[in-house]
Amino acid sequence: MNSFQFLDYLGVAVFAISGALVASRKEFDLIGFALLATLAGIGGGTTRDLLIGRPVFWVNEQGYLAVCLIVALAIYFYSPFIGSRYRLVLWADAIGLAAYGALGADIALKAGVDPLVAVVMGMMTATFGGIARDLIAGEPPVALRHEIHVTASLLSAAAFVAFTLAGVPPLIAFPIAALAGFGLRAGAILRGWSLPRYRPRPGRET
Amino acid sequence: MNSFQFLDYLGVAVFAISGALVASRKEFDLIGFALLATLAGIGGGTTRDLLIGRPVFWVNEQGYLAVCLIVALAIYFYSPFIGSRYRLVLWADAIGLAAYGALGADIALKAGVDPLVAVVMGMMTATFGGIARDLIAGEPPVALRHEIHVTASLLSAAAFVAFTLAGVPPLIAFPIAALAGFGLRAGAILRGWSLPRYRPRPGRET
Amino acid sequence: MNSFQFLDYLGVAVFAISGALVASRKEFDLIGFALLATLAGIGGGTTRDLLIGRPVFWVNEQGYLAVCLIVALAIYFYSPFIGSRYRLVLWADAIGLAAYGALGADIALKAGVDPLVAVVMGMMTATFGGIARDLIAGEPPVALRHEIHVTASLLSAAAFVAFTLAGVPPLIAFPIAALAGFGLRAGAILRGWSLPRYRPRPGRET
Numbered sequence: 001m002n003s004f005q006f007l008d009y010l011g012v013a014v015f016a017i018s019g020a021l022v023a024s025r026k027e028f029d030l031i032g033f034a035l036l037a038t039l040a041g042i043g044g045g046t047t048r049d050l051l052i053g054r055p056v057f058w059v060n061e062q063g064y065l066a067v068c069l070i071v072a073l074a075i076y077f078y079s080p081f082i083g084s085r086y087r088l089v090l091w092a093d094a095i096g097l098a099a100y101g102a103l104g105a106d107i108a109l110k111a112g113v114d115p116l117v118a119v120v121m122g123m124m125t126a127t128f129g130g131i132a133r134d135l136i137a138g139e140p141p142v143a144l145r146h147e148i149h150v151t152a153s154l155l156s157a158a159a160f161v162a163f164t165l166a167g168v169p170p171l172i173a174f175p176i177a178a179l180a181g182f183g184l185r186a187g188a189i190l191r192g193w194s195l196p197r198y199r200p201r202p203g204r205e206t
Numbered sequence: 207m208n209s210f211q212f213l214d215y216l217g218v219a220v221f222a223i224s225g226a227l228v229a230s231r232k233e234f235d236l237i238g239f240a241l242l243a244t245l246a247g248i249g250g251g252t253t254r255d256l257l258i259g260r261p262v263f264w265v266n267e268q269g270y271l272a273v274c275l276i277v278a279l280a281i282y283f284y285s286p287f288i289g290s291r292y293r294l295v296l297w298a299d300a301i302g303l304a305a306y307g308a309l310g311a312d313i314a315l316k317a318g319v320d321p322l323v324a325v326v327m328g329m330m331t332a333t334f335g336g337i338a339r340d341l342i343a344g345e346p347p348v349a350l351r352h353e354i355h356v357t358a359s360l361l362s363a364a365a366f367v368a369f370t371l372a373g374v375p376p377l378i379a380f381p382i383a384a385l386a387g388f389g390l391r392a393g394a395i396l397r398g399w400s401l402p403r404y405r406p407r408p409g410r411e412t
Numbered sequence: 413m414n415s416f417q418f419l420d421y422l423g424v425a426v427f428a429i430s431g432a433l434v435a436s437r438k439e440f441d442l443i444g445f446a447l448l449a450t451l452a453g454i455g456g457g458t459t460r461d462l463l464i465g466r467p468v469f470w471v472n473e474q475g476y477l478a479v480c481l482i483v484a485l486a487i488y489f490y491s492p493f494i495g496s497r498y499r500l501v502l503w504a505d506a507i508g509l510a511a512y513g514a515l516g517a518d519i520a521l522k523a524g525v526d527p528l529v530a531v532v533m534g535m536m537t538a539t540f541g542g543i544a545r546d547l548i549a550g551e552p553p554v555a556l557r558h559e560i561h562v563t564a565s566l567l568s569a570a571a572f573v574a575f576t577l578a579g580v581p582p583l584i585a586f587p588i589a590a591l592a593g594f595g596l597r598a599g600a601i602l603r604g605w606s607l608p609r610y611r612p613r614p615g616r617e618t
Contacts, residue, residue, distance in 0.1 A: 029400070031349075031356045031357055031360075035349065035356065038326075046257070050256060050257075050462060051458070051462075051468050051471055052468075052471055053467055053468070053471075055259055056257050056258075056259070058323070059257055059258055059259075059319055059323055060319065060320070060323075061320075062320035062321070062322040062323050065322050065323060065326060066322065113471055113472065114472070114473075114474035115474070116474040116477050116478065117470070117471055117472075117474050117477060120450075120477055131548070135341065135547065135548075136337070136341075136347060138346055140550060141548060143443075143447065150443045150447065151443055154443075194441070235606070237555075237562045237563055237566075241555065241562065244532075252463070256462060256463075261465055262463050262464075262465070264529070265463055265464055265465075265525055265529055266525065266526070266529075267526075268526035268527070268528040268529050271528050271529060271532060272528065341547065342543070342547075342553060344552055
């Protein structure tokens with residue numbers, strides 16, 4: 001397992017944790033934990049692989065599914081003993097978001113897509129697992145709340161694509177891009193940074 | 207048409223019935239009946255085929271779509287004359303669930319995936335049509351309610367994979383696996399069997 | 413760019429407008445505008461391409477994504493100055509719906525699928541972007557409300573397939589099929605045409 005593959009497994013685990021914690025907050029049974037952990041953990045990469053026409057990454061390597069199921073089991077039995085679960089997952093999610101924006105863009109570039117498409121693929125890899133998780137659990141998708149969530153994944157993906165086009169080698173481009181995305185998301189968590197919402201004129205029809 | 211293909215059509219019809227009955231309970235128009243019957247009928251197999259990279263099963267054989275549309279029409283015109291619709295569909299759904307868990311796993315194994323992946327593919331074939339149906343209809347997914355729904359499809363798929371790995375021929379493995387899944391689901395319907403729900407500690411933050 | 417490709421871009425733009433206007437009514441931030449415009453703009457064609465096994469149309473031609481993002485930006489900044497946004501989008505959507513029903517069926521027929529499958533692919537191309545948009549935004553899918561929405565796309569797709577099977581050349585079949593679908597939808601908007609809803613017997617159990 002090389003370092004990029006290690007990051008890939010780390011990203012899957014981190015997102016699986018977010019799914020299992022949503023299941024815990026919704027008081028689902030063990031199957032619901034496994035379903036949400038798996039959807040959140042591998043949903044983004046699955047979307048990316050289907051769209052660019054690659055074999056879906058977890059279908060030929062069952063380790064990814066195994067990680068999601070282990071995470072679901074662990075959270076099911078141990079989460080009652082963890083305080084402030086939501087806070088922990090926000091930070092884990094921020095790491096996954098930043099890493100997956102760049103990793104997803106890297107995989108898309110290697111598949112030969114255009115730069116703008118690679119940025120969108122990075123964003124999808126980092127966010128679509130969470131969108132699927134929220135839809136299935138009946139919660140409003142976090143990607144559409146005010147926080148700088150999708151934006152951080154876009155920054156990470158766009159920075160990686162820009163560096164790569166400029167000839168910067170991946171081992172340098174990756175940490176810088178991921179740190180930029182992580183820093184933006186950390187600011188949003190700690191300081192409440194947000195994008196301006198659309199403001200309608202008062203009293204108008206919708 | 208061999209016996210496995212007959213089972214395949216039967217599964218599509220049974221799930222299409224569940225979709226049309228949800229449309230009936232929601233008082234949709236005829237198009238809504240057709241849409242929900244088709245989503246429920248072919249959604250699970252479509253997900254499986256996309257993920258393992260097979261041609262989608264109904265795209266090159268329009269009989270599957272025709273079955274969904276005929277079911278939608280029939281339920282639209284005749285369901286007012288059926289008593290206790292929901293009870294009937296629970297049993298039809300249980301048969302489909304058990305059969306499709308094993309059938310989906312069989313198709314995935316033949317495509318060469320790992321055993322754990324084949325079990326998940328069987329579960330998806332048996333449940334994702336219903337999840338899509340519930341999301342579109344705006345109902346909470348039945349797969350996430352307490353009943354032993356997903357679990358029965360997992361049992362059917364896992365039993366089939368285990369038998370196949372042990373060298374048991376499909377014509378023996380299939381009925382045993384499907385019966386095991388069906389028996390578990392029947393127990394849940396008749397006796398209210400359920401998995402333990404996650405219990406949070408009282409008074410804690412979410 | 414030939415005339416069919418021009419229509420294709422026009423369809424993407426028109427559906428992207430509908431997505432951005434939903435974001436505006438929901439008061440999302442700029443990222444939410446971009447996400448909904450893109451989902452609505454390319455969602456239907458993406459579904460079609462995945463199902464029939466073609467390369468997804470926007471992955472190798474980034475102009476489609478660019479159109480969605482430009483539409484999102486424009487609506488974000490200028491929609492406060494437009495009166496009766498919803499009325500405008502209904503008409504734009506009707507044009508897109510009618511054109512995409514026939515265009516989607518054309519692409520599916522060229523990929524070699526059966527006629528009934530081609531009609532369903534045309535309908536999906538014309539409607540699934542809107543379904544995804546509504547699910548993500550948490551609104552009841554417009555495709556399942558009473559209006560003749562899905563039906564107009566089916567008419568457009570079915571007319572195109574029927575003409576093509578009868579040997580009518582595409583340049584004649586396309587405008588007639590699209591006009592038929594548009595006329596049906598226009599009648600639904602102007603006169604409130606609708607399909608009969610399912611009527612349950614009073615007092616019965618659901």
